[in-house]
Amino acid sequence: MGVDSLSSFCGDRATQACRVCAGGLGVTTVSAGEGPYRTIWILCESCGSWSIGHEPDKKRLDAFYSDYSGHLKLSSINPDANDGRRYTDAWRATREREYRLGIRDIGLVLNKSDHLVDFGGYDGVFLDVCRDIQPDLGRSTAVDYPRDETKHLVALGHCFEAIDDWLAGDELVDIVSLWDVYEHISDLPTLMKTLSRRVKAGGQVIVQTPRAHLHARLLGERWHHFLPVQHLQLPSREGILQQFDAYGFTASQVGSFGANAPGSLIPQPYKELFDGLAKEADLGSTQLIRFARR
Numbered sequence: 148m149g150v151d152s153l154s155s156f157c158g159d160r161a162t163q164a165c166r167v168c169a170g171g172l173g174v175t176t177v178s179a180g181e182g183p184y185r186t187i188w189i190l191c192e193s194c195g196s197w198s199i200g201h202e203p204d205k206k207r208l209d210a211f212y213s214d215y216s217g218h219l220k221l222s223s224i225n226p227d228a229n230d231g232r233r234y235t236d237a238w239r240a241t242r243e244r245e246y247r248l249g250i251r252d253i254g255l256v257l258n259k260s261d262h263l264v265d266f267g268g269y270d271g272v273f274l275d276v277c278r279d280i281q282p283d284l285g286r287s288t289a290v291d292y293p294r295d296e297t298k299h300l301v302a303l304g305h306c307f308e309a310i311d312d313w314l315a316g317d318e319l320v321d322i323v324s325l326w327d328v329y330e331h332i333s334d335l336p337t338l339m340k341t342l343s344r345r346v347k348a349g350g351q352v353i354v355q356t357p358r359a360h361l362h363a364r365l366l367g368e369r370w371h372h373f374l375p376v377q378h379l380q381l382p383s384r385e386g387i388l389q390q391f392d393a394y395g396f397t398a399s400q401v402g403s404f405g406a407n408a409p410g411s412l413i414p415q416p417y418k419e420l421f422d423g424l425a426k427e428a429d430l431g432s433t434q435l436i437r438f439a440r441r
Contacts, residue, residue, distance in 0.1 A: 155183050156211045156218075156376045158204035165191035166198040166335060166379065167386040176200065179368040180375030184222035188373060194386030197359050199379045203333040211376050222375040239272060246276045246326070253437045254400045255353055257281035261321040264288045264313070266338075267328035271300045278304065288313075288320075314338070319347045329356040329387075330378045343394040346440040352396060358434035359383045362407045371407055372432065384434060396438040403431030 165172060170193025177197070178187045187200035211218050232238055250257075257263070257277055262285050265273045269291035278284055288306040290313040291297060300307045308316070314337055323346055332338050342352055357372035359381045367373075372381055382390070388398050406421035413421065425431040 153183050153207060153210065155185065155201075156207045156222075157186055157199065158201040158207065160202045162189065162198050162200055162202055164198075165194060165196055165386070167191065167196040167382045168194040168389050170194055172198065177363070177367050177370075177373055179373045180222050184218070184375045186373075186375040188378075188381065191383075191386065194389060195359060195383035196386035197363060197373075197381040203379055205333060208333065208376070218376070234270065242272055243276050246273050247280075249326075249355060249435055250276070250280065252402050252404075253353060253435050255322075255351070255437060257284060257322075259283040260285035262286045262288070262319075263322045263324070264290055264320050265324045265326070266290045266310075266313075267331070268324065268326070269294060269297050271303055271305050273324060273326055274300075274305050275303065285321075314341045317344065319350075320345055321347055321350045323350075323352045325352065325354045325356070327355055329354055329382070330372070330380060333379060335380065335390075339390065339394045342396075343440075346396075348440055350440045351399070352391070352438040352440070353436070354387070354438065355433065355435045356387070357381045358403050358432060359386075361430065362432045366407060370432070371409070382434075387434075387436065391436075391438050395441050397441055398436055399439045400437045401429070401434065402426070402436075403429050403434040405432040406430075407432045 162172065164170065168191060170191050172189045173192040175190040176187050178185060180186050188197040189200050190197055233242065257280055259281065263274065263277055268274060268289040271289050274287040274289060278287055286306060288308055289297065289300050290308050290310055293309055297307050323342060346352060357378070360383055363370045363381065372378060384401065404422065404426040406425035408418045408421040410418055
């Protein structure tokens with residue numbers, strides 16, 4: 148599919164039901180982006196999650212991600228949104244620090260011999276942090292699309308599986324991480340069925356994803372998680388708990404952080420104050436949930 152010929156990177160078929168809880172969509176919408184990047188999200192009347200207004204088109208998404216940095220600059224409406232630098236070597240120490248903090252906050256215990264899967268973890272940084280915390284992990288596997296950046300994983304002591312192969316597999320695992328991934332998944336039912344089938348009884352799924360609640364309603368398109376083309380579903384706490392419960396998972400621990408207080412607009416120490424209050428009161432713009440398989 149030629150990128151130059153695309154009138155929109157979003158699909159043509161209108162979304163008929165909430166992509167999180169499958170409930171009815173309402174009439175409240177938010178739109179962001181210009182030209183082929185213009186994206187509409189619709190609020191679910193049942194659970195309060197937001198769904199992209201048109202069902203994802205895989206070929207168009209592939210065209211978008213084929214030049215991710217270029218399209219991201221053109222599509223982003225928020226100067227503080229992720230511009231791709233987060234996944235560079237210069238940001239690695241920041242990411243490692245955030246992973247350690249999240250693992251601690253959500254109460255994840257890494258046991259000897261555990262098989263840990265990082266779904267969408269193409270560069271292995273999360274797995275590196277987990278192996279540093281627990282050197283005796285049984286296996287650490289990154290699941291993603293094969294690319295140049297995945298070739299080094301075996302040398303680091305990790306395994307790699309292509310997404311389609313992992314979704315079709317049946318080997319049981321102990322822990323699956325969906326860290327900043329859930330909101331990008333185009334086929335959630337297939338992923339949820341796979342998690343239900345492959346996570347051991349008593350095993351865990353860790354999800355870090357945007358949390359749709361007060362921030363989205365008040366800020367509209369200025370909420371930094373309304374990210375054109377990329378964010379296909381933005382779950383409320385209620386919606387994602389309901390969804391995982393339907394597939395046999397119970398939330399063991401929940402939390403949230405981030406006040407949507409961009410550093411370009413909110414000076415210190417006020418940004419730190421607002422972010423701290425959001426975390427303490429569990430009113431954060433990003434949520435972190437640890438689920439246990441029943």
